[in-house]
Amino acid sequence: MVYPGRLEIDDAMKLPIYMDNHATTPVDPRVFEAMKPYFTTVFGNSASRNHSFGWEAEEATEKARKQIAAIIGATAKEIVFTSGATESNNLAIKGVAEMYAEKGNHIITAATEHKAVLDTCKRLEKDGVRVTYLAVQQNGLVDLDQLREAITDKTILITIMYANNEIGVLQPIAEIGKIAKERGVLFHTDATQAVGKVPVDVIKENVDLLSISAHKMYGPKGVGALYVRRRNPRVQLTAQIDGGGHERGMRSGTLNVPGIVGLGEACALAKAEMPEESKRMEYLRDKMKDRLLASLDEVYINGTMEHRLPNNLNISFAYVEGESLLMGINDIAVSSGSACTSATLEPSYVLKALGAGDDLAHSSIRFGLGRFNTEEEVDYVTAKVIDVVKKLRELSPLYEMHKEGIDLTKVQWTAH
Amino acid sequence: MAYSNKVLDHYNNPRNVGSMDKADPNVGTGMVGAPECGDVMKLQVKVNPETGVIEDAKFKTFGCGSAIASSSLATEWLRGKTVDEALEIKNTDIVNELSLPPVKIHCSVLAEDAIKAAIGDYKKKTAGRSQSVGVSS
Numbered sequence: 001m002v003y004p005g006r007l008e009i010d011d012a013m014k015l016p017i018y019m020d021n022h023a024t025t026p027v028d029p030r031v032f033e034a035m036k037p038y039f040t041t042v043f044g045n046s047a048s049r050n051h052s053f054g055w056e057a058e059e060a061t062e063k064a065r066k067q068i069a070a071i072i073g074a075t076a077k078e079i080v081f082t083s084g085a086t087e088s089n090n091l092a093i094k095g096v097a098e099m100y101a102e103k104g105n106h107i108i109t110a111a112t113e114h115k116a117v118l119d120t121c122k123r124l125e126k127d128g129v130r131v132t133y134l135a136v137q138q139n140g141l142v143d144l145d146q147l148r149e150a151i152t153d154k155t156i157l158i159t160i161m162y163a164n165n166e167i168g169v170l171q172p173i174a175e176i177g178k179i180a181k182e183r184g185v186l187f188h189t190d191a192t193q194a195v196g197k198v199p200v201d202v203i204k205e206n207v208d209l210l211s212i213s214a215h216k217m218y219g220p221k222g223v224g225a226l227y228v229r230r231r232n233p234r235v236q237l238t239a240q241i242d243g244g245g246h247e248r249g250m251r252s253g254t255l256n257v258p259g260i261v262g263l264g265e266a267c268a269l270a271k272a273e274m275p276e277e278s279k280r281m282e283y284l285r286d287k288m289k290d291r292l293l294a295s296l297d298e299v300y301i302n303g304t305m306e307h308r309l310p311n312n313l314n315i316s317f318a319y320v321e322g323e324s325l326l327m328g329i330n331d332i333a334v335s336s337g338s339a340c341t342s343a344t345l346e347p348s349y350v351l352k353a354l355g356a357g358d359d360l361a362h363s364s365i366r367f368g369l370g371r372f373n374t375e376e377e378v379d380y381v382t383a384k385v386i387d388v389v390k391k392l393r394e395l396s397p398l399y400e401m402h403k404e405g406i407d408l409t410k411v412q413w414t415a416h
Numbered sequence: 417m418a419y420s421n422k423v424l425d426h427y428n429n430p431r432n433v434g435s436m437d438k439a440d441p442n443v444g445t446g447m448v449g450a451p452e453c454g455d456v457m458k459l460q461v462k463v464n465p466e467t468g469v470i471e472d473a474k475f476k477t478f479g480c481g482s483a484i485a486s487s488s489l490a491t492e493w494l495r496g497k498t499v500d501e502a503l504e505i506k507n508t509d510i511v512n513e514l515s516l517p518p519v520k521i522h523c524s525v526l527a528e529d530a531i532k533a534a535i536g537d538y539k540k541k542t543a544g545r546s547q548s549v550g551v552s553s
Contacts, residue, residue, distance in 0.1 A: 321454055323480040327419070327427055339454050340480040345519065347454065358452035395433055395484060397458035397476040398451060413450030414529075 015331045017377045021216075021311060021370030022165050022193060023335065027262065028218035028371065034265040035220065038258035046255045047246060057257045064264025068225050071267040072191070072210060073201040080226045080247045081260055085192040086116040088211035088226035089159075091251060092188045093120045095237030096157045096209070097129050100186070104154035108185075110134045110142050110171075111353040113161050117190055121159075130154070136353050139304035140169035148179055157186045162194035162210075166337065166350040166366055167303030168312025170198065177206030186235060192216055192224075196270030197278065197309050202227055208235050214259065218371060219266030223259030226251075281369050282310035284378045288367065289313055295386045298402065300360060302337075302351055311369040316351075316360040317385075319399035320392045325365060328388035332381050337364035359408075419481055420515035426485035431492050434474040436460045444538025448529045455479030455523070457487045459530035461494055461502070463538055468498045475530075482520040486510050486527035499535055 018026070027035075038060060046061045048054025065076040082088045097107065109121055111133050121131045132150045134142050142160060151158075158180050163170050173189055180187035188209035194200055195210075196217035202210055210227040214220055228250065229235045243252030270277075293299055298318040314337075317325065322338030337348030339362060347361035365385070369378070393399040398408060419427070435458070436443045442463050449456040455478060462472040473491035477484045489510060494502050507524035510516070516524055 319478060321479050321483075324427070324484060327481040338480070358454075362451070362454040395430060395476055396478045397447065397456055398478045400435065400458075400476060408451060413452075413456070414448050 013374070013376050013380060016333055017331065017373070017381060018333045018370070019373060019377070019381060020333045020335055020366075020368050021373075022168070022366065022368035024215045024221065025218045025370055026372065027215075027220055028266065028269060030269060031219055031262050031265045035258045035262040038261050042257075044257075046257055047244065057255075060257055061255050061260050064260045064267075067264035067268045067271075068212065069227075071195060071200065071271045072207075072212075072227055073203050074210075074227050075230070078227050078230050080228055080250050081255055082224045082226055082251055083222055083256070084215070084224040085114075085190060085211045085213035086224075087251075088213075088224050089114070089116040089188075089190050090120050091226055091237060091240050092209040092211060092228075093117065093157065093159055094124065094240055095250070096186055096188070096235075097124050097127075098238035099236050100156040104152075104156040106130045106132070106152055106154040106156065108132045108134065108147065108150050108155060108158045108160075110136060110160050112136050112140065112164055112166075112350045113159070114165055114190055114192070117159055117161065134160075138354055138356070139306075140164060140167050140302070140350075140354055141304065141307065142171055142176070144172065144175055144179065147176065151179075151183050151185060155183070155185050157188060159188040159190070162189045162191035162200065163198070163309050163312075164303065164350065165193050166348060167314045167354075168193070168309035169303040170194065170307040170309065172307075173207065174205045180208075181206045186233075193309060196267065196274065197281075197311060199274070202229070208233070212263075214263035214266055217266045217270050220259050220262040223256050223263050225263065277371060278310045284373065284375060285311060285313050285367075285369055287375075288378050288382045289315070291382045292385065296389055298399075300356070302354060302356065302360070302364060313367040313369075314351075314364060315367070316356070316364040317389045318360065318363055319396045319402060320363055320389050322362055322364055324392055325363075325385075325388055328392065329381070329384050332384065334368070335366040337366070338362045422489075422514050423481055423485040423516070426488040426514070427481045430475075430484060430488045432472075432474050432488065432495075433476065435476060436462055436472065436474050441465075441541055442538075444534040444536070444541065446530045446533025446535075446537060448533055449479070449526055451478065455483045455526060457483065457526055457530040459487060459490060459527075459534045461499075461534045461538060463499060465542065468500070470494050470497050470499065470502060479523065479526075480520070482514065482516055482523040483526060485514050486516075486523045487530060489513060490527045490531055494531065499538065502531060502535055505531055 044053030044057035046057040186208045190211045192213045208229045213224040300316045302314040322336030323340035339347040351361035473494040475487040477487045507528040510524035
């Protein structure tokens with residue numbers, strides 16, 4: 001398999017290496033092939049009911065609806081197409097808050113959620129909704145007892161992500177679903193990073209609303225879906241985008257037919273290949289992790305390894321600053337939780353929530369393996385990271401002090 | 417972010433990396449920054465007590481590429497300067513030389529602080545020495 005449009009240097013490994021698959025993924029060429037006819041040939045509006053152009057488009061979107069429903073154990077009628085997971089999260093949370101305002105005004109979420117959830121909750125707080133932000137444990141998981149205690153008779157929604165986009169930890173979704181059902185509270189999960197990577201089942205896990213994005217699973221950008229449960233209970237939402245009443249009134253706007261076809265095909269491929277692919281991801285990820293841990297001292301894995309996406313590794317190389325590490329591995333595309341790499345100049349709030357200390361957030365790198373990474377690439381990345389970390393530690397006054405046995409937490413630093 | 421060629425050059429070939437004996441009476445040591453802020457610079461100067469000229473300068477930096485480049489450049493500039501000349505180095509000189517973007521100006525400020533701290537430490541040591549010399553004579 002080759003990356004579309006990637007620089008060809010030699011027949012074997014190509015540089016730069018893309019290992020940032022939590023940010024986005026390339027469109028799988030098979031997905032791209034499936035989408036192609038829907039741009040130029042089958043271009044109809046799926047809402048056109050009186051000619052074959054419309055019928056063909058509708059047939060395509062309904063096939064995709066089934067493919068998407070199948071990967072999460074839902075039925076086709078429970079899928080609402082959106083522009084992506086950010087919109088799905090907005091629709092789920094704001095839609096429930098508005099629709100169920102008479103029932104209550106309290107939402108429970110977690111500190112490590114994606115900004116699309118956190119900022120949506122913050123917006124609702126301005127409108128009088130009360131939001132509880134659960135702290136997470138050091139392993140990155142929410143504490144179920146804390147969750148139980150946070151529920152009041154005013155709670156209308158629990159929104160907890162399936163898999164974290166930075167540290168890849170998998171929240172105890174089935175347990176949360178069970179608690180929500182017992183207490184009569186709706187449960188939404190942002191499953192952007194999880195769908196297509198790990199098995200998801202909205203029935204077994206008692207999920208009422210679930211957000212999906214295409215571009216995190218080898219589909220195109222700009223398309224996603226929201227699962228909205230229709231039975232036991234039937235979930236209702238107040239639309240956030242008004243117009244022609246598409247998607248049973250929940251999300252107006254002409255359907256992005258090629259995008260939806262792409263999302264459907266991406267789901268079908270992921271479902272068929274998940275057993276093998278997740279094993280391969282886990283093998284490559286663990287090979288990388290084991291080598292890094294064996295070759296370098298003072299290396300810390302962020303978040304539990306026990307409940308984790310098979311393709312995620314988030315690791316802090318103590319006494320080395322993340323951006324300088326990225327600079328040294330500039331033929332490899334990964335992310336850092338360092339303040340210097342963020343627009344806000346603040347270190348990762350997810351890593352801070354683990355309570356590991358800002359210094360380890362500054363030293364963190366997120367590796368996101370993907371379908372198109374080869375073992376050769378993983379070996380190259382591992383060796384290069386080890387090399388650059390060693391080089392930067394030669395430069396690091398903190399590593400020198402650590403080696404001298406100085407406790408860095410007891411040093412009086414000059415804040416700036 | 418795109419780095420200037422000079423930042424890349426200092427990052428790839430940092431000048432004067434290392435440590436000198438902190439206890440040496442002719443060595444001034446400055447350590448500025450904090451790990452939780454994402455950058456710590458250690459800068460040392462070795463001064464010829466006869467001439468007041470900085471004969472050697474060394475650094476170690478935990479921080480981004482611009483912080484490493486700023487401190488590496490500082491050691492280059494310090495060598496051969498007198499202690500008083502060294503205090504005239506301004507962070508804006510570093511910004512201009514390395515073409516640092518606005519978000520990286522704090523790296524140059526930190527380098528200037530490190531220079532001042534190292535020279536300050538040296539001056540403290542010599543002040544103590546001249547005093548003791550005065551007493552004994």
